[in-house]
């Protein structure tokens with residue numbers, strides 16, 4: 001496994017003005033120039049690391065790192081049991097399968113293609129090996145696939161039938177232009193996370209060209225007659241080992257299998273594993289990109305297709321670079337990356353967001369508890385981190401017979417989730433756009449018959465609800481405006497003073513949210529509640545929702561509205 005990156009010198013790449021190949025580079029018109037790993041005197045690293053391996057020459061991806069490995073080439077059919085048997089000796093790198101498949105080694109011999117074949121060397125070395133072995137078709141097809149042009153298909157109509165791209169694929173190719181050029185090859189490599197190549201000795205000779213592709217001794221050793229093969233990548237510590245230096249378990253396989261079938265179908269080969277930009281996790285890429293000493297941004301909040309960063313000041317000079325990496329590493333789920341520009345200060349609790357990467361749309365759909373919520377992050381409030389808290393209220397506290405009143409409902413995450421369970425919901429918000437989305441989300445979730453939507457100031461809303469004879473008696477009230485909600489509690493003072501016949505319906509339970517930085521946040525919040533109600537409420541259940549900043553808790557206080565408060569002299573005179 002890779003050592004913790006924090007122990008490494010982070011700034012591994014220089015930013016230069018050279019145009020580069022990845023979207024990251026296009027986006028920033030910058031290219032990353034890897035420092036030579038050989039210049040580093042640090043001890044050899046284990047596991048995949050951008051500080052390990054070497055930069056393959058002429059590879060346009062500055063994050064490409066090549067690692068030498070040893071592998072056992074085995075018949076495909078024998079691969080799974082061997083993988084289990086040799087597990088402790090196989091490569092154990094994250095996101096790299098320790099079984100590799102050689103390009104186009106798909107056992108076309110089964111299809112009995114009668115293709116021309118190159119002369120085959122006898123396993124012993126000199127005699128031709130009889131009739132054309134079907135395995136040669138694999139290599140032929142391989143070579144054709146690399147040429148991939150119409151001439152090749154014309155010469156081998158069977159192959160044309162097998163390999164001709166579908167009309168849709170052909171159209172896609174036409175749209176992109178001719179993909180036989182270098183550009184297209186780069187594009188394909190860029191899509192990959194890694195490739196395994198057998199290391200050959202490479203001469204210009206035609207046969208040798210094939211050797212490099214499938215392993216330097218691929219022909220004439222019987223392997224092709226056995227159909228498709230697989231590579232079992234050995235642990236990196238055996239990269240340079242000769243057969244004698246391999247662990248007994250691996251040697252056993254080589255010896256035993258050779259003795260059994262009298263051929264070299266199982267063999268030790270050298271290969272190169274190249275890891276590309278797509279392979280490296282976000283933190284490793286950022287670690288390489290950002291200057292030493294800059295904290296690596298690790299997390300972000302997700303709202304639908306939007307990744308919402310909360311960058312520190314020190315990140316701002318690199319904000320677009322960071323955002324592009326976040327986008328690249330989290331596609332396709334993430335399509336837009338934004339950064340919060342300011343603390344939330346306005347009445348509607350909306351954030352000022354800057355789109356840093358991806359598409360500009362801040363309208364998205366969030367799925368929470370199996371319900372769908374449309375949200376425009378530019379104009380309404382949304383916080384996915386409150387999902388668990390909403391679940392707590394709905395699942396653990398609300399009953400089916402409840403009538404819920406959500407005084408600060410936003411686009412309805414709590415109101416709509418509650419409506420799935422309870423008898424009826426009154427949902428209100430001051431922000432007309434939030435109310436528009438609330439209405440839309442109600443319909444989207446087919447709950448319009450159980451929710452009534454209001455667009456008022458919360459105090460006026462409560463006064464209206466309690467003075468109306470038409471509404472269902474409210475049993476649960478939710479006040480989620482943590483900065484100020486406690487101060488809104490004064491609206492309940494005297495709320496039933498002129499309507500005491502309603503007292504028999506029972507008092508509602510109020511769930512009010514607040515922040516506290518006090519040493520004893522529960523005590524602090526309780527004091528604020530008492531002050532707003534003008535009375536001491538004895539029995540308040542406190543629940544710590546989450547730590548929103550160091551030392552700052554979001555708390556939910558739940559209590560039954562005291563009758564004495566409901567019939568007291570009002571403090572607030574609503575209109």
Ligand SMILES: C[S@@+](CC[C@H](N)C(=O)[O-])C[C@H]1O[C@@H](n2cnc3c(N)ncnc32)[C@H](O)[C@@H]1O
Pocket residue numbers: 347348349381382383386407408409410411412413414428429430431434456457458459480481482
């Ligand atoms: C913290 S958000 C909570 C929204 C929602 N409960 C949620 O969890 O997504 C507070 C909401 O209160 C609304 N709001 C602010 N002041 C208000 C007021 N005086 N009356 C009613 N709603 C108000 C804001 O527009 C915002 O949507």
